[in-house]
Amino acid sequence: MKAEVKQYSMVGGEFSSYWPDDVTDFCIGADVTVGPEGVPGGDIFSFQVCTPRWLAHSAGGKPCFIRHTILMDEYDEDVLKSTVRKLVENTTGNSWEEIAKKLARYMFWEFEDYQA
Template identity: 35%
Template sequence: MQAVIKSFEGMIDEPDDYVSEDPANDAFLLRMMIGPAHSPGIDAFDILVCTPGWLAQETEQKGPQLRRHMLVMATLDLTRAQDFLRRRVEQLTAPNWEDIARKLARIGHWELED
């Protein structure tokens, strides 16, 4: 079984409509709707796409932080981020959806995860 991203959504803005005011210092919460390649059904996996500048600002303001489910890139480019994530997700295979979903949960926060 193979996973594919069937769509991307934004938690606040839609990724296709978002224009960053400062691409070197920004973040975007991206939802990946992922399902089996040749079957219906999807699960949501959330990932924070951010820049080192944004991350530095967050830690300056809020102090040290433990983070998961984050993609860091030099400048915020959602098209490039989506292409990267699509390639990574499509590399994953497993005998069943549950095993693939566990692997995907290392990339993004799975809606069925605690």
């Protein structure tokens, strides 16, 4: 089974409407909807997109954890989408749950730690 990106969005809107004041110093939350290839709908996976420059001054010189974060030297919507798309397309499994759990190593899955 394979997965595909259904939709990209940033906090407050679409990827195409976001542009940081400084492309080398920013951090923003983002979501992608991902689901099984060829099947409508999907689950939401969230992550931060930050630059090393932003991280350096944000952390104040102290160590920090950066789970669910994509680091890029400068903002580039096409590179960002391509990076996420490649991760999703290269993640396979025997079931959707298996794929989603693998993707949750990189992005926060809306059903991560969910218990019925």
